[in-house]
Amino acid sequence: MLVVFLVLSAGVWQYANRTADLSYDRLLTGSALAIIERIRSRNGQVEVDLPYAALDILSLAPDDKVYYAVSGPDKSYLTGYKDFPPPEHYTPSASPVFYNTNYLNEPIRAVVVSKRLDDPGVSGWVEVRIGQSRNARNALSNEILLGEMAVLVLVITLALTSLAFGINRTLSPLNQLSRSLRERRADEMGPLPDTDIKEVKPLIASIDQYRTRLQSNLDMMQVFIADASHQIRTALSSVQAQLDMAEMEHDQDKLQNRLALIRNQHRKLTRLTNQLLTHALVAHRRDTNQFQQVKLDALLSAILTSEVRDHADSNIEFNYSNTHRDLTIDADPVSLRECLRNLIDNAIKYGPENNSITLGIDVEAEQVKIFVDDQGPGIPDEMLQRAVLRFERIETGKNTLGSGLGLGIANTVTEAHGGQLHLINRQPQGLRVELVLPRRRI
Amino acid sequence: MRILLIEDNTELANAISEYFGHIGHPLDWCESAESAEKLLAYQSFDMLILDINLPGKSGFQLLKQLRAQSEEIPVLILTARAEVDDRVSALDIGADDYMVKPFDFRELAARCRALLRRERGNASNQIVCGNLTYDASTASVTLHEIQIDLRHREIQLLELLLNNLDHVLTKEQIADRLYRFDEAYTPNAIEQVLTRLRKKLAGSSLHIKTIRGLGYLAHVDD
Numbered sequence: 219m220l221v222v223f224l225v226l227s228a229g230v231w232q233y234a235n236r237t238a239d240l241s242y243d244r245l246l247t248g249s250a251l252a253i254i255e256r257i258r259s260r261n262g263q264v265e266v267d268l269p270y271a272a273l274d275i276l277s278l279a280p281d282d283k284v285y286y287a288v289s290g291p292d293k294s295y296l297t298g299y300k301d302f303p304p305p306e307h308y309t310p311s312a313s314p315v316f317y318n319t320n321y322l323n324e325p326i327r328a329v330v331v332s333k334r335l336d337d338p339g340v341s342g343w344v345e346v347r348i349g350q351s352r353n354a355r356n357a358l359s360n361e362i363l364l365g366e367m368a369v370l371v372l373v374i375t376l377a378l379t380s381l382a383f384g385i386n387r388t389l390s391p392l393n394q395l396s397r398s399l400r401e402r403r404a405d406e407m408g409p410l411p412d413t414d415i416k417e418v419k420p421l422i423a424s425i426d427q428y429r430t431r432l433q434s435n436l437d438m439m440q441v442f443i444a445d446a447s448h449q450i451r452t453a454l455s456s457v458q459a460q461l462d463m464a465e466m467e468h469d470q471d472k473l474q475n476r477l478a479l480i481r482n483q484h485r486k487l488t489r490l491t492n493q494l495l496t497h498a499l500v501a502h503r504r505d506t507n508q509f510q511q512v513k514l515d516a517l518l519s520a521i522l523t524s525e526v527r528d529h530a531d532s533n534i535e536f537n538y539s540n541t542h543r544d545l546t547i548d549a550d551p552v553s554l555r556e557c558l559r560n561l562i563d564n565a566i567k568y569g570p571e572n573n574s575i576t577l578g579i580d581v582e583a584e585q586v587k588i589f590v591d592d593q594g595p596g597i598p599d600e601m602l603q604r605a606v607l608r609f610e611r612i613e614t615g616k617n618t619l620g621s622g623l624g625l626g627i628a629n630t631v632t633e634a635h636g637g638q639l640h641l642i643n644r645q646p647q648g649l650r651v652e653l654v655l656p657r658r659r660i
Numbered sequence: 661m662r663i664l665l666i667e668d669n670t671e672l673a674n675a676i677s678e679y680f681g682h683i684g685h686p687l688d689w690c691e692s693a694e695s696a697e698k699l700l701a702y703q704s705f706d707m708l709i710l711d712i713n714l715p716g717k718s719g720f721q722l723l724k725q726l727r728a729q730s731e732e733i734p735v736l737i738l739t740a741r742a743e744v745d746d747r748v749s750a751l752d753i754g755a756d757d758y759m760v761k762p763f764d765f766r767e768l769a770a771r772c773r774a775l776l777r778r779e780r781g782n783a784s785n786q787i788v789c790g791n792l793t794y795d796a797s798t799a800s801v802t803l804h805e806i807q808i809d810l811r812h813r814e815i816q817l818l819e820l821l822l823n824n825l826d827h828v829l830t831k832e833q834i835a836d837r838l839y840r841f842d843e844a845y846t847p848n849a850i851e852q853v854l855t856r857l858r859k860k861l862a863g864s865s866l867h868i869k870t871i872r873g874l875g876y877l878a879h880v881d882d
Contacts, residue, residue, distance in 0.1 A: 519828065523827075
């Protein structure tokens with residue numbers, strides 16, 4: 219607003235000056251032309267018959283001083299103020315030329331006009347300079363300026379007031395909204411109070427939606443913590459029980475048995491802790507968006523290599539199936555690695571001793587399927603859906619370590635990548651866990 | 661036989677010390693990479709058990725520094741699972757083995773023994789992997805201290821695998837080392853050499869895994 223005001227003020231100032239100059243310049247021209255008309259040559263002499271009426275015109279500005287000078291051919295002095303200055307770089311011409319100068323320590327507005335005499339004996343340019351001090355001119359200019367500025371200030375004030383009023387009015391529903399958000403308790407659910415203003419409705423709807431999502435996240439978290447506490451407490455109390463029994467045991471062989479049981483429980487607890495921490499890790503990474511370009515071949519072969527290394531003494535056969543060695547996808551490599559490692563661990567734990575495990579990919583136009591195949595017992599068809607949920611361990615009758623968190627981790631990671639987790643029973647036996655991921659982030 | 665344990669958790673370190681004392685391998689213990697540096701400067705050890713997560717300089721930094729000084733001492737890394745990249749990068753920067761906490765003490769002791777034996781072997785051109793010994797100077801292999809007859813290519817393959825323990829070798833990498841460029845070989849040839857080698861080494865501590873679609877990986881299980 220200040221800039222607009224300054225630009226407009228500069229414009230008004232310019233306009234006032236120009237208008238004042240224009241009016242008083244006309245008077246100056248009139249006088250100059252009247253004088254030059256009366257310059258004649260007679261008998262080889264230049265004569266000036268100064269028309270006092272011409273100077274009278276200028277007395278319309280009573281406070282101003284008028285100076286004039288008339289010179290003949292070859293700049294010879296004829297009449298008036300001899301040292302009244304001509305403009306710089308002046309070429310004689312019949313049309314008047316205006317200029318600003320200083321005379322007797324006063325700023326002067328002046329005009330010069332010339333006429334050519336072509337009589338025998340007298341030939342050349344005669345010149346009339348006439349100037350006037352600027353008092354009346356400045357007074358007029360100031361008068362115009364003041365008037366215009368008053369209008370300008372009025373307009374700007376009006377604009378500012380209506381703008382402030384408009385903004386206040388538009389924002390009032392937002393103020394109301396922030397007040398009601400501030401006053402709400404953290405556990406208070408239900409939608410926010412409705413509004414009549416059409417423009418604000420989508421905002422309120424989005425906030426409500428966001429709160430619903432947040433709440434469902436919190437609910438899931440609560441269930442998760444309850445499940446986790448239950449599992450950890452169960453494992454801990456059974457270790458405690460075995461320790462108590464071991465303390466009372468005097469028979470060496472039985473003591474060894476107890477210790478083996480404790481070791482087994484402890485292994486279970488270790489795996490559970492690792493999986494819980496991994497789950498927390500992938501959930502955190504999902505919320506913080508750690509996506510980057512990932513070379514799938516490098517990631518998958520590194521995962522498989524470390525799994526083979528850890529199970530080199532087993533009879534398990536490991537396979538890798540990837541014909542797209544240069545494929546890159548948008549993914550979070552850390553959570554993808556944790557997820558696949560857990561799936562392979564699952565396959566090893568739930569599968570037979572001579573298991574054959576394949577890590578591989580199928581590439582399609584928009585998506586890539588990363589799969590882990592095994593030769594294990596698979597999952598009963600009616601339980602496929604539930605198996606993806608956390609802690610839904612499938613009872614296959616085999617006593618294995620496992621918390622069922624493996625598939626839960628895979629589910630969280632797939633969701634974070636905007637993909638889907640599929641469990642497929644293979645023929646004649648075995649399970650395929652398949653992560654269907656978009657190749658590029660949407 | 662001197663082992664230096666670098667571990668800042670006092671309880672774990674005491675437990676490891678006690679266990680190793682029990683089985684007749686007393687070990688020295690210090691709490692940080694900095695004090696380990698001082699100890700290594702004037703004493704010689706046969707092996708390091710190195711925790712990654714240390715106060716001050718990390719185990720990784722110490723290991724990198726040692727390898728940069730071409731210090732060949734065997735190093736076994738201890739790492740927590742939460743440090744997801746540890747397992748891969750530990751081997752990449754020159755650790756000889758790693759264990760993820762929490763671990764089984766019996767397993768730790770077995771791995772240490774394996775590393776120490778392998779190291780002793782290296783000095784005398786011998787590579788010892790549990791019950792299997794390979795002598796590079798005479799190109800001879802013994803299993804349970806009984807000499808085993810291997811063909812030329814089988815020996816080449818065995819040496820290649822022993823020099824790349826725990827790393828995947830692709831079929832192409834193996835072919836490059838086993839065959840001259842003007843020698844024709846079928847893709848099956850390597851598989852056949854490997855099958856014969858596996859048969860002859862049956863019952864050894866060296867496991868050679870085929871990862872179909874990726875390559876081969878040798879691992880010593882003591």
